[in-house]
Amino acid sequence: xxxxxxxxxxxxxxxxxxxxxxxxxxxxxxxxxxxxxxxxxxxxxxxxxxxxxxxxxxxxxxxxxxxxxxxxxxxxxxxxxxxxxxxxxxxxxxxxxxxxxxxxxxxxxxxxxxxxxxxxxxxxxxxxxxxxxxxxxxxxxxxxxxxxxxxxxxxxxxxxxxxxxxxxxxxxxxxxxxxxxxxxxxxxxxxxxxxxxxxxxxxxxxxxxxxxxxxxxxxxxxxxxxxxxxxxxxxxxxxxxxxxxxxxxxxxxxxxxxxxxxxxxxxxxxxxxxxxxxxxxxxxxxxxxxxxxxxxxxxxxxxxxxxxxxxxxxxxxxxxxxxxxxxxxxxxxxxxxxxxxxxxxxxxxxxxxxxxxxxxxxxxxxxxxxxxxxxxxxxxxxxxxxxxxxxxxxxxxxxxxxxxxxxxxxxxxxxxxx
Numbered sequence: 001x002x003x004x005x006x007x008x009x010x011x012x013x014x015x016x017x018x019x020x021x022x023x024x025x026x027x028x029x030x031x032x033x034x035x036x037x038x039x040x041x042x043x044x045x046x047x048x049x050x051x052x053x054x055x056x057x058x059x060x061x062x063x064x065x066x067x068x069x070x071x072x073x074x075x076x077x078x079x080x081x082x083x084x085x086x087x088x089x090x091x092x093x094x095x096x097x098x099x100x101x102x103x104x105x106x107x108x109x110x111x112x113x114x115x116x117x118x119x120x121x122x123x124x125x126x127x128x129x130x131x132x133x134x135x136x137x138x139x140x141x142x143x144x145x146x147x148x149x150x151x152x153x154x155x156x157x158x159x160x161x162x163x164x165x166x167x168x169x170x171x172x173x174x175x176x177x178x179x180x181x182x183x184x185x186x187x188x189x190x191x192x193x194x195x196x197x198x199x200x201x202x203x204x205x206x207x208x209x210x211x212x213x214x215x216x217x218x219x220x221x222x223x224x225x226x227x228x229x230x231x232x233x234x235x236x237x238x239x240x241x242x243x244x245x246x247x248x249x250x251x252x253x254x255x256x257x258x259x260x261x262x263x264x265x266x267x268x269x270x271x272x273x274x275x276x277x278x279x280x281x282x283x284x285x286x287x288x289x290x291x292x293x294x295x296x297x298x299x300x301x302x303x304x305x306x307x308x309x310x311x312x313x314x315x316x317x318x319x320x321x322x323x324x325x326x327x328x329x330x331x332x333x334x335x336x337x338x339x340x341x342x343x344x345x346x347x348x349x350x351x352x353x354x355x356x357x358x359x360x361x362x363x364x365x366x367x368x369x370x371x372x373x374x375x376x377x378x379x380x381x382x383x384x385x386x387x388x389x390x391x392x393x394x395x396x397x398x399x400x401x402x403x404x405x406x407x408x409x410x411x412x413x414x415x416x417x418x
Contacts, residue, residue, distance in 0.1 A: 006060050025275065026268055028095060030088070033070070037092055040068040045099035049378030052102070055217040056209070057175050061103050062139070070107070072134050074114040079130035086254070086328060087321040090261045097265020098272065101385040102218035104265055106173045108258040113140035113181045115254045119247065120195055120237040129179070129197055141177030141200055141207075143224050145170040146193060146416050151226060153184040153194055162187070162194075162231040164204075168224045174200065174207045175220035182226075183242075193416070196236045204229035215381070215388035245332055246339040249414035253324060253339075253346050260317050260350045262389055263357035267310050270382035274364035275303075277377075282369050293369075302367045306360045313353035320349040340411020343418060347398040354395055357386040393417040 030037045043064045051058055065071060073089050075081020089111055096104035117129045132138055151166030164184055174180060177200045186192040200207065204227040211222040240248045282293035290296055320342075327334050327342050361383035365372055372379055394417075401412045412418040 025272060026098075030092065030095075033092075036068050036070060037095055040064055040070065041095055041099050044096060044103050048100040049376075049381065051100075052217055052378055052381045053375075055212065057220055058103060058218045059176070061100070061218075062106065062176055065103065065107055065110075066137060066139060071110050071137070071139065072114075074111040074118070075130050075134055076118065079127065080134035081130065086257070086325045087318065090257060090317075090321050093258060094261045094265040094268065097262045098269040100218075101262060101266050101269075101382070101389075102216050104262060105216055105219045105389075108262065109142050109172050110140050112251070112255055112258060113142060113179075116144075116181050116195065116251055117197065117237070119251050120241055120244075121197075122237075122239055125197075125234070125237060132179075136178070138178040139173070139176065141174035141180045141220075142172045143168045143174060143180050143182035144195070144416075146183055151184045153187050153231070155187050161233060162196075162236070164226045164229040164231050166226055168226070170221050171207070171224045172219050172221040174224050175209065175222070180205070180224075193242050194236055195238070195242050196231055198229070198231060198235055202229060213388055215384035215386070243414065245334075246336045246414075247327075247330070247332055247334045249339060250324070250327060250334075252414065252416060252418060253327075253343055256343075256346050256350055257317070257321060257324060259389060259392055260313075260320075260346070260353045263350075263353040263386055264310070264313055264317060266382045266386045266389075267313070267353075267357040267360040270361040270364050270379065271306055271310060273377075273379055273382075274368055274372075277368045277372055277379075281371065282367070283371075293367075299367050302363065306363060306367075309356040309359055313349070313356040316349040316352050320346045337411060339414070341405075343412045343414075344402055344405045347402050347412070351395060351398055351402070354386075354390045358383070358390065361386050 028034070028038070044061055051061070070092065072081045073084040073092070075083065077083040093104055093108045096107055114130065114133060117126060121129060133140070145168060149166065149168050151164060151168060154163045154165075156163055164182070168182070179197055180200050181195065181197055183193045183195050186194050198205075206225040206227065208223045208225065211217075211220065213221075238244065242251075243249060278293050278299065282299075284290050284293045284296050288296045288298075293299055323342055323345055327338060330338070364379065364382075368379070401418065404410050405412075
């Protein structure tokens with residue numbers, strides 16, 4: 001963290017700051033958890049531009065997420081969790097992404113890993129891993145990227161366990177995590193994925209600090225090397241496993257909405273910062289005939305365009321989240337066709353949100369002016385975060401899937417990205 005404040009100092013500063021207080025543009029109400037959400041958002045906001053420039057691991061802010069009590073939101077009540085709805089969880093993710101997209105990413109992927117346990121694990125495994133998330137305060141990391149990786153899982157008959165070797169990349173949240181969700185090709189059926197949960201500190205696991213991308217700079221998304229790591233039989237999740245039922249395949253859709261909310265959160269953060277800057281610092285153009293930038297009709301027009309783009313994305317996304325919650329609650333009664341139509345709805349929201357976020361985070365400079373490009377403000381981080389995140393998986397193929405459904409009624413086939 002260099003010379004940045006520690007967690008205690010951040011909490012003291014946040015308590016007296018204006019960061020995180022409701023803004024007239026965006027309604028924020030998290031019910032009984034409003035104080036916890038806003039307090040945590042305030043801590044994340046205080047040093048976000050500096051930490052974005054610095055990169056690396058945000059240890060104090062990760063601890064703030066641990067201390068918030070919000071890491072267990074998705075855990076069902078049967079295992080000691082709050083069992084919050086997905087629309088609620090997504091709104092918290094959006095709020096955090098508004099101030100710190102990287103830590104929002106870590107927070108969101110925590111809930112994706114919890115969802116993975118809920119969807120893939122058998123009852124004994126659920127009790128172990130979901131109960132442990134609550135009782136032990138586990139922070140989960142991710143080692144599930146299946147593209148461009150070289151990992152091999154071997155069954156050791158003589159010992160009755162699996163052995164994992166190779167490298168995984170894009171392992172968001174692995175640094176400093178307690179538990180890892182990991183995937184590997186099935187030893188006997190390479191086209192199938194084996195999904196398992198193991199402690200991050202197990203012998204043979206080496207988490208590398210090699211994430212150096214232009215955005216999402218503190219998501220701890222580097223590589224993990226597995227050097228003959230032992231995986232017990234009962235650490236492999238299932239049944240149902242990754243594709244046992246239509247409901248089990250909801251994990252990908254939970255993930256797709258996470259990405260969508262991170263786009264929206266960045267766009268909200270960019271627009272809110274631009275609003276503040278326009279009021280406090282922006283200068284009117286010399287031939288505008290007005291004394292203040294906020295009275296310039298062209299500035300009004302730009303804000304109208306950006307607002308409409310963002311509101312459209314929010315409306316589609318929140319509608320998709322409501323449908324996702326309904327599908328989640330249907331449990332094993334969920335049909336493949338219902339799951340497929342939900343995927344199309346989520347893709348629609350994701351495409352609109354991606355376009356809106358790229359537009360908003362780029363065009364805010366047109367309403368703020370040249371001085372707003374100074375590095376001290378760090379306003380460019382919103383665009384960089386969105387640009388990196390919108391490359392997570394192909395938007396072109398999402399658009400193709402929507403078009404295929406419009407023309408033929410064919411729904412997307414479940415996969416690691418659909």
